[in-house]
Amino acid sequence: MLIRHAPIAREGILCGHTDAPARVEPGHVARVAAALDGVAEWACSPALRCQQTAKALLGCTPLSDARLWEQNFGAYDGKPYSALPDLGVLDNRALAAHRWDNGESFDDLCARVFPALKDHAKRAQALAAPVALVVHAGVVRAGIGLALGVQEAGLSFEIAPLSVTSLRVGPDGPISVMSANERYE
Numbered sequence: 347m348l349i350r351h352a353p354i355a356r357e358g359i360l361c362g363h364t365d366a367p368a369r370v371e372p373g374h375v376a377r378v379a380a381a382l383d384g385v386a387e388w389a390c391s392p393a394l395r396c397q398q399t400a401k402a403l404l405g406c407t408p409l410s411d412a413r414l415w416e417q418n419f420g421a422y423d424g425k426p427y428s429a430l431p432d433l434g435v436l437d438n439r440a441l442a443a444h445r446w447d448n449g450e451s452f453d454d455l456c457a458r459v460f461p462a463l464k465d466h467a468k469r470a471q472a473l474a475a476p477v478a479l480v481v482h483a484g485v486v487r488a489g490i491g492l493a494l495g496v497q498e499a500g501l502s503f504e505i506a507p508l509s510v511t512s513l514r515v516g517p518d519g520p521i522s523v524m525s526a527n528e529r530y531e
Contacts, residue, residue, distance in 0.1 A: 347382065347385065347476050347477070347478040347479070347510055347511070347512050347513075348478075348479050348481055348485065348486045348489050348510070348511045348512075348513065349378065349382075349399070349403070349478060349479065349480045349481070349508070349509070349510050349511075350480075350481065350482065350483055350486055350505050350506065350507055350508060350509050350511075351368055351391075351393070351395040351396045351398075351399040351480060351481070351482065351507065351508070352368035352369060352370045352371070352374075352375065352395065352398065352399045352402070352507055352508050353368065353369045353507040353508075354366045354367070354368060354369065354395055354507075355367045355368060355369045358426055358427055358428075359424055359425060359426055359427070360419050360422055360423060360424065360425055360426075360427060360430060361395075361416070361423070361424065362415075362416045362417045362418050362419040362423045362449070362450075362482075362484075363393075363415060363416065363418045363419070363423050364423050364424035365393055365394045365395075366394065366395055366424075367394050367395060367398060368394070368395035368396075368398045368399050370398055370399060370402045372402070374508055374530070374531060375399070375402040375403055375508070377530035377531070378403060378508050378510065378530045379402075379403045379404075380530075381510060381528070381530055382403065382476075382478055382510070384475060384476055385475070385476045385477065385478040386470075386473045386475035386476060386477060387408075387469060387470075387473060387475075387477045387478075388400060388404055388408035388409070388477070388478050388479075388480070389408050389409045389410070389411050389414070389466060389477070389478075389479050389480075390407070390408055390409075390410060390411070390414065390479060390480035390481065391410070391411070391412075391414040391415050391416070391480065391481050391482060391485070392410040392411075392412055392414075392415065393415060393416065393482070396414075396480045396481060396482070397410070399480050399508070400480040403480065408480075411462055411466075411479075413458055413459060413461065413462035414459065414462055414479060414481050414482075414485055415458075415482070416455075416481075416482035416483070416484050416485065417449070417450050417451075417452060417454075417455040417482075417484040418446070418449040418450040419446045419449045419450075420446040420447045420448035420449020420450070421446065421447040421448050421449065422446055422447070422449070423446075423449065438498040438499065438501045438502060439498050441498070441501055442456075442497065442498035442501060452484065452487075452488075452497075452498065452501060453497070453498075455484050455485070455488055456488045456491065456492070456497045459484075459485050459488040459489070460488065460492055460519070463479075463485075463488070463489050463492055463519055463520060464518065464519035464520075466479060467513075467515035467516075467518075467519045467520055468515075468517070468519075470515050471515060471516075471517060476512075483505040486500075486503075486505045486509075486511050487500035487501055487503055487505060488500055489511065489513055489520055490503050490511065490513075490523055490526060492519060492520050493513050493514075493520035493521060493522055493523050494523065503526055503527065504527060505526075505527055506527055506529055508529070508530070509527045509528055509529050510525070510528045510530070511523070511525065511526045511527060511528070512524040512525045512528075
């Protein structure tokens, strides 16, 4: 189960590696937590927004996995959306390959995240129970792309804050998308 962190407290900025806090609303978090019954193990990105969300869902901060950080948008990380360059119309393959100045491409993110997702999937298999990861939209999209076998396909999915995406896992990692972007508002 991939859970996107709660909304960022400071709206309107591109947050990849910018460590912005989350705006955690107890009622919303409680509805998400109720839907996660049966989770055997938790992990999260080291980003503050993921740590805060995980603590609100779980009552404590779970194991942190540095491979689960959001895409690094380099020189544009932390900038207002209005200051971002216009990339024009790109298909998903071109968008996945686009590397931000001093940052990462979505392809780079996938190369970093896929081993982590496969490791956590193996853990779920060993436990014979769900594992929940509190992560970022880019990581969720990478997981969807991995399950679909076409990594850039994940870029076609909208991933809302505090949404849950469930992936079925096999011995080699995610193999199918059970649900995507489930919201509990």
